[in-house]
Amino acid sequence: MMSDCVTFQGNGEPAPNRFTVHEMPDGCIGIEAPNGVSMRLLNALMRGLSEEEEDLNLSMDLAARTGWTFFIGPPDALAARTRALDEDAKASAPGPEAPVMERLRHWGAHGEPGLSANTLAGALKDQVMGSGFPEAIHYPHDPADLRRCRLLIDQVPEAAPEGLHLLRAASPQWDALARGWEALCARMDQECPQWRAPEGEAAAPLTYRHLKAVIEGAD
Known part of the structure; x- marks a missing residue:
């Protein structure tokens, strides 16, 4: 070695x-x-x-x-x-009362990035600052993607897709996800109560099927 x-x-x-x-x-x-x-x-x-x-x-x-x-x-x-x-x-995390961009920056430095989570973060940044809408729109394809989106939303609740109106208008998949977000998260919570832990969503076939059905319903 x-x-x-x-x-x-x-x-x-x-x-x-x-x-x-x-x-x-x-x-x-x-x-x-x-x-x-x-x-x-x-x-x-x-x-x-x-x-x-x-x-x-x-x-x-x-x-x-x-x-x-x-x-x-x-x-x-x-x-x-x-x-x-x-x-x-956790020690350096800003509190929930901190400005949105401060919490987004902390997530960018310490969070778990991914294409779909980055899309949520970029859409929120544009909504707050008018910084420009993400050129590429990605949505979660599996429970691992969904987990990273939810970790972002844990720290920055404003990144939840329900409130990202421009993203929903630009992407039928995100619009469908926003409408079914609560039920989808409830399914994941039930199947994988430890989903916040690394690889906590590793075995989540029911969540995967639920997610797939929501996405296919948007096509």
Whole structure:
């Protein structure tokens, strides 16, 4: 295993396929890879790391929150890092009386981003500041997407789709979601009461079917 940090690329691979791999004291490994990276080379790297250390899991949540392209490590170390990030975020979180943009900025720095959650945040920012409507509109396709949207709304209730009228007007899917949001969230609460925890929505087939039905009803 690399002692600290190493940058390399495969034989004959162009420079865009260069990786930076950083090993941390707790056994976690951050991998930085450029856009358009060769999946063949990436898979070879991941296989090599797994062969050297069998007990390694991939956490895309931690990758997003720490700025790495991929983040892997022993399950206990990943859980400890997640707890530490959650505690830091909670300690620095603005109160519910803080301005909307302050709470949005805190979510942007400490929350769990995703395409659909970013759409909600962008639509709310435009509604508050007139900063420009998101060019691309994404909506949740699975319980993991839905979870990230709900985590945003936990911190910034104004981001709930019911009140984002321009987003609803621009997207029939978001309009349908807004109309069925309460029932959809109730289904998720019943099926996955621990959904706020990382991977807390991992097994949620009923929520997935409910979400799919709402989206298909909008088409």
